Amino acid sequence: MIQRALVTGGVGFIGSHVVDALVARGDSVAVLDVLSTGRHQNLNPKATLFQVDLRGDEVADALQSFHPDVVFHLGAQSSVVVSLRDPVQDAEINVVGTANLLRACVGAGVRKVVFASSGGTVYGEPDTLPCAEDQPLRPRSPYGASKVAGEALLQAFSASFGLSGTALRLPNVYGPRQDPNGEAGVIAIFGARMLRGEPVTIFGTGAQEKDYVYVEDVARAFLLASEEAESQVYNVGSGVGTSVNTLFSSLAHLTGYALQPSHEPARPGDVFKFSLDGTRLRQRLGWRIRVPLEEGLRKTLSSLRGS
Numbered sequence: 001m002i003q004r005a006l007v008t009g010g011v012g013f014i015g016s017h018v019v020d021a022l023v024a025r026g027d028s029v030a031v032l033d034v035l036s037t038g039r040h041q042n043l044n045p046k047a048t049l050f051q052v053d054l055r056g057d058e059v060a061d062a063l064q065s066f067h068p069d070v071v072f073h074l075g076a077q078s079s080v081v082v083s084l085r086d087p088v089q090d091a092e093i094n095v096v097g098t099a100n101l102l103r104a105c106v107g108a109g110v111r112k113v114v115f116a117s118s119g120g121t122v123y124g125e126p127d128t129l130p131c132a133e134d135q136p137l138r139p140r141s142p143y144g145a146s147k148v149a150g151e152a153l154l155q156a157f158s159a160s161f162g163l164s165g166t167a168l169r170l171p172n173v174y175g176p177r178q179d180p181n182g183e184a185g186v187i188a189i190f191g192a193r194m195l196r197g198e199p200v201t202i203f204g205t206g207a208q209e210k211d212y213v214y215v216e217d218v219a220r221a222f223l224l225a226s227e228e229a230e231s232q233v234y235n236v237g238s239g240v241g242t243s244v245n246t247l248f249s250s251l252a253h254l255t256g257y258a259l260q261p262s263h264e265p266a267r268p269g270d271v272f273k274f275s276l277d278g279t280r281l282r283q284r285l286g287w288r289i290r291v292p293l294e295e296g297l298r299k300t301l302s303s304l305r306g307s
């Protein structure tokens with residue numbers, strides 16, 4: 001059966017891979033994106049674009065006209081650093097924008113919403129690692145707080161209006177189309193700089209660990225979650241932390257980079273050691289990591305070479 005799917009943030013880094021996976025399985029796909037950090041060149045040619053801000057009335061119009069069965073909500077102010085600089089704008093897009101979208105979903109009779117939450121920021125400093133879904137939510141940035149609020153809205157719309165919504169708490173996602181000029185996405189940034197032979201800066205000692213998962217594995221988690229009728233919360237994680245120093249060495253090895261990194265002070269709000277327990281997603285929906293880190297780094301470098 002052909003499904004109608006709408007992806008907010010569908011010309012952004014992760015959203016564009018979700019769109020590609022939906023198109024590949026034969027769905028009819030629309031993208032809702034204001035093209036702030038997203039780029040037109042990421043638009044899958046088979047997808048329809050609604051160039052609309054999540055906060056506006058046009059969101060309801062877009063949903064009424066496309067009539068999606070499923071909505072993948074990845075459109076967001078997606079930077080921790082920007083949220084520290086402008087927490088009001090972060091909340092307007094990520095909280096008010098999410099409420100506006102969910103209201104439009106109810107109005108258009110959407111069957112399921114899958115929301116991109118953030119495993120790396122909603123838990124803060126977890127008590128145990130790898131961090132499971134039942135750990136307390138203690139965000140340390142306005143961005144993390146806005147993701148907790150988005151999850152709470154999803155839960156409230158499920159209880160009040162019967163809208164089924166699943167939150168995916170994403171790890172540090174990496175892969176092709178991640179902005180190498182941005183302030184997040186250490187693999188894209190290091191990889192691009194190393195390929196150009198430019199100096200690389202590590203914030204803090206480089207011993208800080210995060211859970212890195214290749215973007216196509218993350219996109220598959222969105223498709224799997226959309227097939228489940230009930231509302232759920234899932235971590236999308238490998239359960240393994242990798243340090244920035246390890247990433248630096250692996251990428252230096254793969255690119256033949258010979259310079260030493262320079263160091264700057266650690267960033268405020270940065271969590272020191274982190275990994276996400278993906279057991280629930282594996283057991284309930286059969287999700288697996290298909291692209292291990294080494295292979296993902298090679299794929300990312302080869303796309304950076306081509307861009």
Ligand SMILES: NC(=O)c1ccc[n+]([C@@H]2O[C@H](COP(=O)([O-])OP(=O)(O)OC[C@H]3O[C@@H](n4cnc5c(N)ncnc54)[C@H](O)[C@@H]3O)[C@@H](O)[C@H]2O)c1
Pocket residue numbers: 008009010011012013014015032033034035036037038039052053054055073074075076077078079093097116117118119120170171172173174
């Ligand atoms: N990249 C990661 O590692 C990571 C980790 C955890 C969670 N997430 C979440 O996953 C989602 C996708 O992240 P990404 O890395 O692809 O970021 P991204 O910035 O590439 O994508 C976000 C998209 O949202 C669009 N957008 C921003 N404001 C909008 C608005 N007001 N109205 C409509 N569209 C708007 C942007 O143009 C962009 O295309 C986000 O919700 C982000 O918070 C990402």
